[in-house]
Each structure stands twice: as structure tokens, then as C-alpha cells.
Amino acid sequence: MNIGIMGTGNIANYLLESINEEKQIGGTVTAIFGRNREAGGQLEDKYKARFYQDFESFIGSDIDIVVEAAAVEVAAAYSLPVLENRKDLIVSSIGAFADGEFLEVVRKTAGANGRTVQLPSGAVGGLDLLKSANATGGLEKVTITTRKSPASLGLEGISGERQLFDGPAGEAIRKFPKNVNVALALSLAGIGTEKTRVMVIADPSVERNTHTIEAEGSFGSMAATIENLPMPGNPKTSYLAALSVLAALKNQGNPIVIG
Numbered sequence: 273m274n275i276g277i278m279g280t281g282n283i284a285n286y287l288l289e290s291i292n293e294e295k296q297i298g299g300t301v302t303a304i305f306g307r308n309r310e311a312g313g314q315l316e317d318k319y320k321a322r323f324y325q326d327f328e329s330f331i332g333s334d335i336d337i338v339v340e341a342a343a344v345e346v347a348a349a350y351s352l353p354v355l356e357n358r359k360d361l362i363v364s365s366i367g368a369f370a371d372g373e374f375l376e377v378v379r380k381t382a383g384a385n386g387r388t389v390q391l392p393s394g395a396v397g398g399l400d401l402l403k404s405a406n407a408t409g410g411l412e413k414v415t416i417t418t419r420k421s422p423a424s425l426g427l428e429g430i431s432g433e434r435q436l437f438d439g440p441a442g443e444a445i446r447k448f449p450k451n452v453n454v455a456l457a458l459s460l461a462g463i464g465t466e467k468t469r470v471m472v473i474a475d476p477s478v479e480r481n482t483h484t485i486e487a488e489g490s491f492g493s494m495a496a497t498i499e500n501l502p503m504p505g506n507p508k509t510s511y512l513a514a515l516s517v518l519a520a521l522k523n524q525g526n527p528i529v530i531g
């Protein structure tokens with residue numbers, strides 16, 4: 273499996289290290305697409321994967337699957353061209369699919385081209401439960417409370433915790449596109465972007481990116497807290513988010529689906 277990565281940041285670095293160096297999966301990253309020539313050049317030298325600033329050359333290279341690890345606007349701009357070029361796609365910036373009409377076009381394009389789009393569980397868990405709970409529409413309430421350091425949320429020098437947002441996931445991702453992709457994953461697995469409630473709290477006392485998920489419905493109720501170690505390269509991003517992409521790649525083509 274030849275893998276193309278979009279992005280030259282923290283998740284991209286992690287994937288290159290664990291795939292090309294540590295051989296954690298049976299594949300190789302052969303192509304990297306990005307806008308940052310310096311970072312791309314360094315990755316090219318270190319991991320022997322070709323860096324492209326031109327999308328057509330990237331997508332035309334010998335890759336089987338594309339991993340988006342860049343930003344919501346990148347996933348929004350390139351998901352369709354990736355699928356039209358008959359490549360499978362794994363998306364980290366799930367916020368790109370907040371627009372239901374766009375998601376539908378992506379679904380149809382993937383189907384028409386015989387491709388799959390995977391949205392890994394990222395920095396949270398429990399998506400399997402939400403899907404089951406809503407199988408007959410019985411899921412009533414989903415809330416996620418995200419706590420991160422003030423610096424991760426663009427604030428400096430606050431002494432106590434501060435609630436920055438309380439509202440629907442669709443609005444949350446517009447305000448915090450680098451911090452609440454997890455809320456979009458929960459929305460898509462569960463009751464949608466308008467009914468999923470998101471709270472974002474800047475908390476100087478937390479050292480971990482903490483997501484508390486609460487759900488209620490005909491199945492009963494669920495409460496889960498995930499205390500994520502942040503990545504050294506970008507403390508906004510949790511280590512688990514990068515691991516979830518690696519796990520998705522590891523499972524590629526596996527005929528047994530768990531969860």
C-alpha cells in the first residue's frame with residue numbers, strides 16, 4: 273500500500289515516523305502534499321517520500337490511499353478531487369463534513385468511483401455506541417465537554433478556567449476548527465451537528481486534552497472521559513488522534529469489521 277499524506281505538521285510527522293521508520297504497518301508513505309516547502313523538504317529528506325506542492329502531481333503519483341492531516345479547509349477543498357482520482361481517503365479534519373449537503377456529495381462521489389472514505393474516531397471513543405444507540409433513532413441527547421490548556425485555544429495568561437463556548441457542534445467547529453473535530457465525529461455517528469451540544473473550556477490546570485462525552489436515549493445512558501496526552505509537536509492535538517489514523521491504515525482491507 274502506497275500512502276499519500278496531506279499536511280506536513282504534527283500528525284504527518286508521526287505517521288511518517290511510525291510507518292516509514294518503525295514499519296508499524298504494511299505500507300509506505302511515498303508522497304506528501306503541502307504548502308510548507310521547508311517542512312516538506314525536511315520530511316522528504318528524512319523519510320524518502322516525495323514532497324509535492326502541486327496537487328495534480330501528488331494525486332497522479334503511485335498512491336493507493338490519501339490521508340488528510342492538515343486542516344478543515346484542506347479536507348473541504350480536496351476530498352472530492354481525491355475520490356475523483358480513484359483513491360481511498362482517510363480524513364482527520366472531520367469538521368469539513370459539518371455541511372450535510374457536502375457530505376452527501378462526498379458519499380455519492382466515493383460510491384461512483386468505488387472508493388471508501390474513513391473518518392477515524394480521532395481523539396475520542398464511543399462512536400460505536402452512538403451508532404448502535406441511534407440505529408432506530410432512539411438516541412436523544414449527546415454532549416461533549418472539551419477542556420484544553422488556554423494556549424491550545426488561543427488564550428494566554430488567564431488564571432481560572434473559562435468557558436468559551438456552549439452550543440451546537442456545527443457552530444463549534446466554525447469557531448474552533450483545530451480543536452473540536454471530535455465533536456463532528458460524534459455528530460456524524462449520532463444525532464447530527466445541530467443536536468449535539470458542545471462545551472469548550474480553557475483550563476490552565478489541565479495538562480491533558482480532556483473530552484467528556486455524555487449520551488442518553490432509549491438504550492440508557494453513557495458517560496466517558498478521555499484524558500489525552502497532547503502531542504509534543506502540537507499540544508492542541510492529542511496523541512490518540514494520530515494513533516486513530518494509524519489504526520485506520522492498519523485495518524485497511526481487513527474483511528473483519530469490529531465495532
Ligand SMILES: NC(=O)C1=CN([C@@H]2O[C@H](COP(=O)(O)OP(=O)(O)OC[C@H]3O[C@@H](n4cnc5c(N)ncnc54)[C@H](OP(=O)(O)O)[C@@H]3O)[C@@H](O)[C@H]2O)C=CC1
Pocket residue numbers: 278279280281282283284306307308311341342343344345346364365366392393394395396449450451453454457505506508509510513
Ligand atoms: N479528528 C480528531 O480527533 C482530530 C483532528 N485534527 C485535525 O487534524 C489536523 C492536523 O493536525 P496536526 O497535524 O496536529 O496539525 P498541525 O498544525 O501540526 O499541522 C497542520 C498541517 O496542515 C497544513 N495546513 C494547514 N492549513 C493549510 C491550508 N489551508 N493549506 C495547506 N496546508 C495547510 C500546515 O501547513 P503550515 O505549516 O504551512 O501551516 C501543516 O503542515 C488539524 O488541523 C485538525 O483539523 C486534529 C486533532 C484531532
Ligand SMILES: O=C([O-])CC(=O)C(=O)O
Pocket residue numbers: 394395449450451452453454455481500508509510511513
Ligand atoms: O486532539 C484533540 O484532543 C481534539 C482536537 O484537536 C480536534 O478534535 O480537533
